[in-house]
Amino acid sequence: MNSEQISPQAFKILENVVFLKKTALFSAMRTHDLRAVASIAEELTYEAGDLIVRENDVGDSLYLIKEGRVKISKKVKDADPVALAELGIGDCFGDMAVFDAELRSASANAKDHCILLKINGDDLIDVIVDCPYIAIEFLKMFVKRLRKANVSIEELTATAHALRDRPVTSDTTML
Secondary structure (H helix, E strand, C coil): CCCCCCCHHHHHHHHHHHHHHCCCCCCCCCHHHHHHHHHHEEEEEECCCCEEECCCCECCEEEEEEECCEEEEEEECCEEEEEEEEECCCCEECHHHHHHCCECCCEEEECCCEEEEEEEHHHHHHHHHHCCHHHHHHHHHHHHHHHHHHHHHHHHHHHHHHHHHCCCCCCCCCC
16 A cells, blocks of 8 residues: 555544534544544444434443434333434434443434444543543533523423412313
8 A cells, every 4th residue: 555545444534533523512622632532433323213322221432423313212101202302413412421420311213324423431531531622522512401401490490380370260170
């Protein structure tokens, strides 16, 4: 092989660096940091309906959606699972399990043909030690999610108070 040719593995890492740079989580990162993340990413393919991760299983990896859509759902007592989100290209999931070593909080299923980048948590931690700027981007993502959850809690609380404080009329009472 001459020096002008690029190996398939090096080409895949370069392709993944370009992809990572387009995602919200990794867009502000330096190329060096992106190359480190891309080098530990494993590309996986799923078909519509395939289970990617199951709620309450041990989580050790995060996933980035390179192609397709993923449905995130959660079991609710004896009812059917509730859809929490539909994620698309550039979105990630599974990140909480990487950092807290707890069980998965929800399940993820492919909605259609998907190509995902799977990043093992131990490998990611090693990269973060070498490239600490990555940790700041994860913190920003977690703060954004926490703020969104706070807004949802406020809205649910306001709705619950409105229902509780509503006057009882003949239309709302049962005999």
